[in-house]
Amino acid sequence: MRGPIAGIERERKYEIGETTGIPGLVGTGPVRSQAAPAEQFLDATYYDTTGFALAQKGITLRRRTGGEDAGWHLKLPIGPDTREELNVALGADELKVPKELSRLLRAYTLGRKLVPIAHLKTDRFAHQLTDGDGHPVATLTDDHVTGEAGGESARLDRWRELEIELAPEVAPGVLDELGHALTGAGAKTSPWPSKLRRLIGDRVPARKKPAERPDAGTVVVGYLRQQADRLRQADVGVRRDADDSVHQLRVAVRKLRSALRTFGSIVDGAATAELVAELGWLGRRLGPARDLEVAATLVAADVDRLPPELVLGPVRQYVTRYFAREQTVARERVVETVDGGRYLRLLRSLDSVLAEPPLTAAAGKPARKGLRRPVRKAVRKMERAEKAARGLSGVDREVALHSVRKKAKRVRYALDVIRPVEKVGDWRKRVKGALRELGRHQDVVASREVLYRLGISGFGDGENTFTFGVLLGRGDGAAAEHRDGFARAWRRLRGKRPGWLS
Template sequence: MVTKTQGGAPVAEAEIERKYDLAADRPIPPLVPAGPVTNQAEPRVDVLDATYFDTADFRLAQAGITLRRRLGGTDEGWHLKLPVSADRREELRLPLSGKPDKVPGALAKLVRAHTLGAKLVQAAHLRTERTSYALLDAEGRELATLTDDVVTGEAGGEKAHLDRWREIEIELSPGTALEVLDSLDEAVVNAGAERSKWPSKLRRLTDELVPSAGAASGSVLADYLAEQLDALRRNDIGVRRDVEDAVHQMRVASRRLRSALRTFRRSLDADVANELAAELRWLGGELGPARDNEVMAERLHDEVKALPSELVLGNVGQLMTRHFAREAEEAKARAIRALDSKRYTNLLRALEKLVAKPQKIKDGTKELRKAVARSDRKLRKAVAAANALRPGAEQEAALHEVRKKAKRARYAADTVRPVAGKKLRKWRKNVKAVQSTLGTHHDVVVTREVLRLLGLRAYAESENAFTYGLLYGRSVATAEAAHRRFTGEWQEVRKGSRPKWLK
C-alpha cells in the first residue's frame, strides 16, 4: 500500500520481496503455473543506475537501512528503505531534485538518530541490467513481479571493492496475500535458485567494508540496553513521520533504558548510569505531552460516544477535537525540537558508547538477581506507604509512585529473562497486572483536570457544561474501582509464585 503525505514529505510504500542467487548460465525459473499465478506478461528491460549514500563508517548499512539516488526504471528518484522484517521493508520516495551528490534534507533528517551528525557521502555505485516479468492471475491481475538482475557494483571506503553477480527477486504487488510469496518461493527454489543471505544488493557489495553488528555480546544487560537503543532509533523515524503509536513506542524504549540504568547501576559505572538516566528522563518528558494527549483524547472521545445521546449536551465533540488538536500540534513540535537537539544526539552517542563495551559490565546471575530483589522491595515499600494514607489527592499521588515502582520491577524482570525461570515470569505477570490497573487509575485522575478545563471553556463560550461534569463524576467512580481492583491484584503479587531468591 502506498501512503502519500503532504508538504513535500516522502511517499511511503510497503515492499515485500525475497531475493535469490542464480548461476549466470541458468534459465529464469518457470513460475507459470505456481499457486494462483497462471500467466506471465511480456518482459520489460531497464538499466538502473544507483548511487548509495552512507556515513564513512557505514552506520546506515549496519542498521539495515538503504539510502540511494536511482536513475532509470519506473520509480527513479531518491529512495530510503527501512527494515521491518525478514521479507518486508518500507520504502520512502522523493522525486529527483537538487544536487545529485547531496541527500535531500527530508531524508537526511529521518536518519539522524543513526548518523549522529556524520556527513552522508557517496558510499557505493550499482548498475543493474534488469528484466522484469509481471506475474498474473487467471483474471489478468498482477500478483507479483519477477526480476532478473545482472548487477555490477563498486563500493568505496578504506579499500575499493568491485563485484558482479546475478540475482532474481520476487516482489508482491500491493494487496497480494503473503501466501502467494510462499508458493512462488517454492517454485523458484525447486528450479535451482538459492535464497540469498543478503538483505539488499548494497549489503552484499559492502559486506567486507561494514563493521559487524547485532551479534549477542554475552552480557545480558548490554544486550538488553542495545535492544532498547535500537527500538529508540527505529521509533525516532516514526515520530518524525508522525506514524501512529511511534511516540508511545519511543517513550517506552526510553523508559526501559532509564529503568535498566537505575535498577542495575551497581553493575555499571554508577556516575555514567545516573547521568544517562537523567538525560533519558528529560527525553521522556519531551515526548510525554504528545503521548499523554493521544491517550486522553482517545479515552474521552470513546466515553462521549458511549453516552446516550440525550446526555451529550452542546458541541462536546467539536470542543474536545479543537482542544486536543491544538495540544497535539504543540506537543509534536516540542518532541521534534528535542529530537533535533544536540542534547539528544549526545545522549545517543553516550548510550552507543555504553553498549559497545559489554566487558566493563558486571552482570553475573547473582548481581542481576540482587537488582530484581531490590526493585521488589522498593515496590512493597511504596505500596505500604500508599495504603497508610487516607483517600484523596495525596494517596492518588502515592498510587502513581506504586505504578512507577511496579513498572520498574517488571522491566527488571524483562531484562533478566535470559537467565530467569518460570516462577519469575509468573511474578512479572502479577506485577504487570498491578501496573496496568494503576495506569488506568492515573489516566482517569489526570483526565479530571482536563474535564474541568473543558467545562470552564464551554461555560465561557456559552455552551452547556453538563456533559463534562457527568464525565468528571464517572472518572471518580472509575478511579475508585481501579483502586479496589489493585488491592486484590496486590495480594496476588504478595502471595503468588516467585523464585526463592526474590523472597
C-alpha cells in the same frame, strides 16, 4: 513531516548461475501467467556515513536513475523480508540528499555527513506474474549487477541474482511458495539482504553473537542495545508524525532509563548517571504529547457513553477543537526536542555507553546469579511503595498509587531484561495485570485534570459546561473501580512469587 510512502516492499533474493535459465513459476500458488521479460537499465548510487551507520541497521538510501521509479529511495526494515520504502523525486541538485530524507535519519547519522559509498549498475529483466484474472501476484526479476565500492581500497564485483517481490495485496505465504519453487529449480537463497550488503558486507561492523551462557553484563547490554534500536525506529516515526510514534519513543526512553537505574551494579551507575538524567529530561519533554493523546481518547469515549440528555450543547465539537489546539502545541514541542542539540548529544552519549559499556566486576558473574540481586531490590521497592499507599485517601492516595505504578514498571522492565536467562513469564503477566489497573487509574486521574481545564476553558468561552461536571463525577467512580481491580491483581501477584526472587 510525513514523507511520501511508495509502499511496503516484501521480497526475497536468490543466487543463480550465470548461464542458468529462468525458472517457470506458472502453477505455483496463484500464479497462472508469467510474462516475457521487460528489460530495464538501472544506475544507483548508495549513501551512508563513512562508518556505515545506516547499513548496520539494515537501512538503505540510494539515488537511482532508469526504470519506472527513478529518484531517491529510503528503505526502512520493518520485519523479515519486509521494508517500507519512501521515495522523493530527483531535484535540481541531483547529488545532494534531500532534506526530507536526511532529517528522517538524524538519529542514525548523529549529524555526520551522508556520502556516496557504492555505485551499482543493473541490467534487469522483469517478469510479471499474474493470477487467473490477470491480477498481479509478484514480479520476478533477473538482475545482472556490476558493483563498485570506494573506501581505502576500491572493490569491483559482478554477479547475477533473482528477486521475487510480492504485489501489495497478495498474502505473505505466497512468498514462501514461490521461494520453494525457485530453490527447487536450482536457485539458492541469498545470504545477503540487499545488493549493497553483498558488495560491502565485510566492511560493515557486526555485533558479536551472544554466548550460549552469557554473563550478567552481556544480558543487560544486549537489552540496552535493543531499546536503543527501538528508540531510533520510533524517532523516524515521530519525524513523520506516524500514529503512536511518540508513545513508542517514550517507552523506549523509559526502558533504557529503567534498565540503567535497576542494573547500575552491572553497568556502572555512577558512569551512566548523566545519561540517566538526560533520559529523564527527554521523557518529560515527550510526556505532554503522549498524555494528551491518552486524554483525548478517554474523554471522547466518556462523552460517547453518556446518555444523550446529559450531553448539553456542542460538547464533542468543543472537545475536538480543544485537543486539536493543545496537541498541535505539544507536537511542536516534540519536534523541537528531536531537532535540538541536546537530544543529539544524548544519542551520542548513549552510543558511547553501548560501544564501551562501563561494566563492573559483578557484570562478569553468570547471568542468573548476577541479575538476581538487582531484580530482588526492584521488587522490594515496589512492595514497600504498595504498603505505603494503604489507608491513604484523596490526593495522597493518588500520588502514592502513581509511585507504586512507577516501581511496578521498573519491575516489569527488569523482568524483560532477564527473560533470556530466567523463566518469569507467568509472574510477569501478574505484574502486568497490576500495572494495567494502576495505569487505568492514573489515566482517570489525568483525564480528570483535563476535564477541569475543559470546564474552565468552556466557561470562559461561554459554553455550557454541565457535561464536563457530570464526567468529573463519573471519573471518581471509575477510579474506585480501578483501585479495587488493582487490589485483586496485587493479591494474585503476592500469592505466587517465583522462588528465584525469594
